[in-house]
Amino acid sequence: MEVSQKYSNSEISLHTSKKDCWLVIHGKVYDVTTFLEDHPGGEDVLLHASASGDATKSFEEVGHSSTAKSLMKGYLIGTVEGYEAGEGAAEDQELMRGRVLQERNAPSASLLDYILPVLILAVAFGAWYYLNHYSAEA
Numbered sequence: 001m002e003v004s005q006k007y008s009n010s011e012i013s014l015h016t017s018k019k020d021c022w023l024v025i026h027g028k029v030y031d032v033t034t035f036l037e038d039h040p041g042g043e044d045v046l047l048h049a050s051a052s053g054d055a056t057k058s059f060e061e062v063g064h065s066s067t068a069k070s071l072m073k074g075y076l077i078g079t080v081e082g083y084e085a086g087e088g089a090a091e092d093q094e095l096m097r098g099r100v101l102q103e104r105n106a107p108s109a110s111l112l113d114y115i116l117p118v119l120i121l122a123v124a125f126g127a128w129y130y131l132n133h134y135s136a137e138a
């Protein structure tokens with residue numbers, strides 16, 4: 001089937017059964033009917049995600065591997081009509097923003113991991129030096 005095909009939400013909502021199951025992830029439509037039985041996470045989660053209308057959030061929450069992401073391409077049948085302007089696109093941006101923030105926060109967290117022990121050592125050394133100096137004078 002042609003991948004540039006666009007599907008309306010009402011058309012997509014007709015494909016939520018075990019014999020005909022479509023998923024919407026990041027504005028793309030996947031026909032996972034033949035994948036249901038092979039899905040390592042089970043077929044129930046896919047059917048549930050299909051019925052929910054947009055599986056993006058649940059798909060991302062699982063933290064699927066890159067293998068899973070390349071596997072998806074084999075089930076792609078098209079995109080959601082008017083996706084760019086829709087809520088889905090905004091939700092995607094939220095997800096992206098979350099990821100960017102996580103990446104941005106990560107280095108400062110690890111920097112703190114380095115600074116804290118050094119700071120503790122410096123304080124300990126200061127205390128040791130002060131006590132030594134003080135008792136030498138007394």
Ligand code: HEM
Pocket residue numbers: 023030032039040041042045046049055058059062063064065066067068069071072075
């Ligand atoms: C075309 C869509 C999908 C594909 C190709 C796919 C593929 C896979 C693959 C290959 C795994 C094995 C672990 C990994 O490699 O990440 C997996 C696990 C899983 N998937 Fe999906 N998946 C899809 C959609 C979904 C959706 C929409 C959900 C929604 C809830 C879901 C839930 C899960 C769960 C719960 C696991 C099990 C994780 C575990 O036990 O470690 N998957 N999926």
